[in-house]
Amino acid sequence: MRCVRAPPGTGAGHRGRIRHRVHLGVGVEGVPLADFCEPPPPGGAETMAPQGSRAPLEFGGPLGAAALMLLLPATMFHLLLVARSGPARLLGLPPHLPAPEALWSPGALLLWLTWLGLQAAFYLLPAHKMAEGQELKDKSRLRYPINGFQALVLTALLVGLGVSAGLPLGMLTEMLLPLAWVATLTAFIFSLLLYLKALMAPASALAPGGNSGNPVYDFFLGRELNPRFGSFDCKYFCELRPGLIGWVLINLALLVQEAELLGSPSLAMWLVNGFQLLYVGDALWHEEAVLTTMDITHDGFGFMLAFGDLAWVPFTYSLQAQFLLYHPQPLELPTASVICLVNAVGYYIFRGANSQKNTFRKNPSDPRVAGLETISTATGKQLLVSGWWGMVRHPNYLGDLIMALAWSLPCGVSHLLPYFYLLYFTALLVHREARDEQQCLQKYGLAWHEYCRRVPYRIVPYIY
Ligand SMILES: NC(=O)C1=CN([C@@H]2O[C@H](COP(=O)(O)OP(=O)(O)OC[C@H]3O[C@@H](n4cnc5c(N)ncnc54)[C@H](OP(=O)(O)O)[C@@H]3O)[C@@H](O)[C@H]2O)C=CC1
Numbered sequence: 001m002r003c004v005r006a007p008p009g010t011g012a013g014h015r016g017r018i019r020h021r022v023h024l025g026v027g028v029e030g031v032p033l034a035d036f037c038e039p040p041p042p043g044g045a046e047t048m049a050p051q052g053s054r055a056p057l058e059f060g061g062p063l064g065a066a067a068l069m070l071l072l073p074a075t076m077f078h079l080l081l082v083a084r085s086g087p088a089r090l091l092g093l094p095p096h097l098p099a100p101e102a103l104w105s106p107g108a109l110l111l112w113l114t115w116l117g118l119q120a121a122f123y124l125l126p127a128h129k130m131a132e133g134q135e136l137k138d139k140s141r142l143r144y145p146i147n148g149f150q151a152l153v154l155t156a157l158l159v160g161l162g163v164s165a166g167l168p169l170g171m172l173t174e175m176l177l178p179l180a181w182v183a184t185l186t187a188f189i190f191s192l193l194l195y196l197k198a199l200m201a202p203a204s205a206l207a208p209g210g211n212s213g214n215p216v217y218d219f220f221l222g223r224e225l226n227p228r229f230g231s232f233d234c235k236y237f238c239e240l241r242p243g244l245i246g247w248v249l250i251n252l253a254l255l256v257q258e259a260e261l262l263g264s265p266s267l268a269m270w271l272v273n274g275f276q277l278l279y280v281g282d283a284l285w286h287e288e289a290v291l292t293t294m295d296i297t298h299d300g301f302g303f304m305l306a307f308g309d310l311a312w313v314p315f316t317y318s319l320q321a322q323f324l325l326y327h328p329q330p331l332e333l334p335t336a337s338v339i340c341l342v343n344a345v346g347y348y349i350f351r352g353a354n355s356q357k358n359t360f361r362k363n364p365s366d367p368r369v370a371g372l373e374t375i376s377t378a379t380g381k382q383l384l385v386s387g388w389w390g391m392v393r394h395p396n397y398l399g400d401l402i403m404a405l406a407w408s409l410p411c412g413v414s415h416l417l418p419y420f421y422l423l424y425f426t427a428l429l430v431h432r433e434a435r436d437e438q439q440c441l442q443k444y445g446l447a448w449h450e451y452c453r454r455v456p457y458r459i460v461p462y463i464y
């Protein structure tokens, strides 16, 4: 990287800030390295990163993408089948493969399309706030409705009305297989349409990674960054609405079904439902924060996210509740209290870290974050180096993982199956953390190196 001194008044200088500013190691003649590094060219850091066919391939390239496209749906169906089997062995074969008619049901298709339509209608309702996304390559910013929490409340009201009018919500648990099947088909068809749409999109609309030229890889990762039909943003809609709200609705149906079978829901089922509802409610309450995640700012919308959002999240994230319906677990109050404490600690770290960063990114002078130590970077942005973000480089992942543990503990320790989410999520976050580090290194260069020196652990203090 060529290094020059940033002229006074540019982003790299940050004169006049009342902040404990940290200098980035020492460059030539004792001038801090941060003040030397050339800011990225107009268009932002994205323009510095290799794009299109020059971008390094992720996920094992086309072969890895093809394998994942088979492996992910296969894993989801394996989990759905094993959860209802007697032995519930994560690593064993399911006792029987479903007959084709157990997978296909026109009723499930109708229900699924109605669900997508309902959530799309809620998305299109007037929003109390419109948020702006990150700056795009062409310097424009997209606008997004902030009404996800409203969609959750409206769904709850509608389901509540339905149940009081006699809707057999518990029956949903018997449709999970055909629903998962139509969700997977929808994800395939949707990704294909998005891929074709992206062939006509201008270069400026393409995602940095998903336009390698290899159709399998690009189909998996997604070619277009923010595919839209008018003002309807497909990726933003799918990331938070049908899948996340569907997840808690499936959980609720499992709770209702358990109550019908046992007379009342078990304490373990209450805990799993409560914890995961808190998580989903929190995500929708802080909906705006999703606009800065790599899924929205970096990844295209292809099979990975379409399948992940529409099928993987509702049908595998509800695994603990599925397991509990078929394998009820006794849970004493003292154990339940300890599990609640674990979830509370996880949530405290997760929310504290996410809110601290979001507040800082919105307004670094906000009194809640103004006293924190920072490192200046050549882009003009700063990196927090104390508070949550001074403990490890991804404190929010740590909190998320602790919560994942709390969601499995109510299922006891007799089976590995309910711990699948914790295992998968650890792998996902380790991989995601590595991808984020790579992107931050491209964005912040030397300043990121300095951050890594100051905060050496990635997710778990003193361990990783
Ligand atoms: N349940 C699930 O399946 C999943 C949950 N999640 C959760 O979603 C949330 C969002 O995660 P994710 O999108 O991965 O990314 P993060 O919220 O962790 O954001 C990473 C970004 O934060 C900024 N940043 C990093 N370090 C600092 C610092 N020291 N000071 C200030 N800014 C910093 C950088 O962006 P910049 O500098 O450009 O602002 C970086 O790219 C997390 O809580 C995660 O646990 C994520 C994936 C899946």
Ligand SMILES: CC(C)CCC[C@@H](C)[C@H]1CC=C2C3=C(CC[C@@]21C)[C@@]1(C)CC[C@H](O)C[C@@H]1CC3
Pocket: 072, 239, 240, 279, 282, 283, 290, 293, 295, 304, 305, 307, 308, 309, 312, 313
């Ligand atoms: C199918 C593959 C294994 C990968 C799928 C990944 C997706 C399931 C996740 C990618 C990023 C996600 C985020 C969330 C849910 C899971 C997916 C879609 C959240 C919405 C969960 C709640 C948090 O508060 C915010 C998360 C943002 C990222």
